[in-house]
Amino acid sequence: MGPTETCEPGLPTTWVPMAEGWWPSNVPSADGVIFQVYPNPFNPLAAIEFQLPVAQWVSVEVFDLLGSRIALLENGWRDGGHHRISWDGRDSQGRAVASGSYFVRLQTAEAIQARKVLLIR
Secondary structure (H helix, E strand, O other): OOOOOOOOOOOOOOOEEEEEEEEEEOOOOOOEEEEEEOOOEEEOEEEEEEOOOOOOOEEEEEEEOOEEEEEEEEEEEOOEEEEEEEOOOOOOOOOEOOEEEEEEEEEEEEEEEEEEEEEEE
């Protein structure tokens, strides 16, 4: 599936490039997870908030437009409820990344969601 296809007739879908293929960015989560990133555009920090209905494993990663992983922000077990982490515009080695568009992907055992963010330096 590519960036111009839809996953359900009549529903506009933006497809996000990831290392594993293309992922839809606006499909409702099957497991009830609520996920948002703000402000957008951001400088110097983007707040990443998510609400989990039950305790579960969570991964939060940042990808560039080519689908390469820039940073792993969270990878572990989280209790149900509200959680907030941030991304400071740095890669996994602590280097500042360039201004531009990135995708923040939240993954649980049941669903994957992604949000496009714009970093302005």
